Amino acid sequence: KYANGFSGELTLMNQIGQANFAELQSLAITLLDKPQQHLVSHSLQLIGLRMVELDRDETMHFLFSHFSTSSATRSIYEVHSIVDALAGTHYNELIAWADNLPDKQANYGIQSQIMTGLARVNPEEALAIYSELNTGEHGQVLYSLLQGWSDVDPQSAMMWALDEHGAQQGTQSSAAHDLHPTEFVFAQWLRTDYENAKAFLPNV
16 A cells, blocks of 8 residues: 555656646646645645746746636645745735735735745845735734745844844734744754754843
C-alpha cells in the first residue's frame, strides 16, 4: 500500500518536472476536479511552482482565469504557492485581483500570501503595501509579512516589530496567533538561527 502510494507520487512529480506549460495547466485543471485531499493539494502547489519557473506572466493569466469566482475559493487556498512565488514581481496585480474576489476571507488569505512572498524579496516594499491594505481586524496579514521577513532577515524584522509594537505581550494578536508580533518573530528566528536569536534576547 505504502509502496504503491509512494510510486504514484514519484511518478506524478516526474511528470510535473518534465511537462511544458500547457501540460501543467491541463494537469492542474484535472486535479481541481478531484476531491480535496493532501496529495491533490501538494501536487497543485508543486505544479504552481513549476509554472512560475517556466513563465511568470502566463502563470498570472492562468491564476486570474481559473481562480476568480466564489466556487474556486477552495482551490485558491490549494495554489497558494503560485501567489507566494509571484508576489515578488507581480504584487500589484495580485492585490488588485484579491480585492475583486467575492469571498472576503479569500481576499485576506491572498493578501497574507502576497505579504509573505513579497517580504522575502523586498521587506520595505511589503511594509509600504501593508500600510495601504484594508485588512480591518484581520491580523493574519501582518503575521504573514513578519513570517516572510523573518525567513531572510529576522533581526531587522525584530527591530521593526519592537519599534512599531513594543515588547508588551497581549496586543496586536489575531485569531491565528496569540503571540505578540515580537514574540512571533523571535519564535521564527529561534527555528532558523538559534544562537543569534538567543544573543539578541537581552535587547527585547
